[in-house]
């Protein structure tokens with residue numbers, strides 16, 4: 001039985017402080033895969049609106065998702081309620097030049113039906129020099145088109161490099177793959193970010209794939225802990241992330257039952273014993289491992 005959260009009064013999820021001093025909700029909604037199938041559009045809009053009603057006001061997207069389609073779905077979902085939303089989008093690396101990022105941001109804003117993003121991220125690193133991308137982000141910030149900026153899929157060495165560049169000291173976050181099964185970031189990136197007060201956004205937090213026969217959510221230990229709390233494995237996986245310092249989790253759910261379930265994770269507190277059991281079932285890293293990506 002999932003723990004359901006039935007509060008439709010718009011109670012907001014807990015939040016964290018970004019280095020800029022602005023706050024970011026700890027539990028949001030991902031949108032990868034949305035905006036690809038017109039037959040799913042209404043369901044996706046309804047799922048996002050339900051998430052907002054339940055207080056999951058952070059929405060994460062990217063120009064890449066559905067090649068702009070996800071941003072259009074979000075634009076419709078948040079019409080008339082922009083002020084409630086903490087909106088995150090990402091620029092393709094090949095668009096992340098001084099001029100290209102500014103233009104890409106303009107296109108994202110048009111699709112989203114808004115005139116500012118709360119957070120704009122470089123989706124991953126390619127050949128465009130980081131200094132150029134940071135300069136573009138700074139000019140977008142000065143113009144009020146983005147309130148904060150950050151990166152995604154950066155390992156610790158990339159972060160060291162970025163932070164030393166002009167504008168690097170304003171990096172708000174690093175969005176990376178992080179869940180019970182993929183704990184490599186705990187070795188170095190996570191402590192490095194914590195020391196500097198930079199929250200990590202954990203993507204694929206439940207790493208569920210409908211194609212996988214036996215995914216993370218089928219792990220017997222996860223199922224056992226879930227049943228002890230009258231919760232679901234997905235809720236335990238999310239609560240494990242949310243109980244840690246400096247982590248934002250952005251599960252994607254197109255199914256309304258999943259949206260409610262994910263919101264319920266905020267009300268679940270894992271015990272020290274649960275955490276030890278989870279460490280045994282999903283061991284933390286014992287050495288540096290390359291940053292996992294999806």
Ligand SMILES: NC(=O)c1ccc[n+]([C@@H]2O[C@H](COP(=O)([O-])OP(=O)(O)OC[C@H]3O[C@@H](n4cnc5c(N)ncnc54)[C@H](OP(=O)(O)O)[C@@H]3O)[C@@H](O)[C@H]2O)c1
Pocket residue numbers: 029030031032033060061123152153175176202203204205206207208209210234235250251252253254255256257258259261262294
């Ligand atoms: N920066 C990057 O490079 C990057 C990469 C990957 C993802 N992301 C972001 O992170 C978000 C989340 O990652 P993700 O989409 O890869 O994976 P995820 O959120 O871990 O998993 C999404 C899948 O889990 C299902 N699901 C959601 N809630 C569930 C629940 N309570 N119980 C069982 N199944 C549930 C969803 O099904 P339904 O849709 O049917 O509900 C969907 O199939 C993305 O949507 C995107 O915004 C960023």
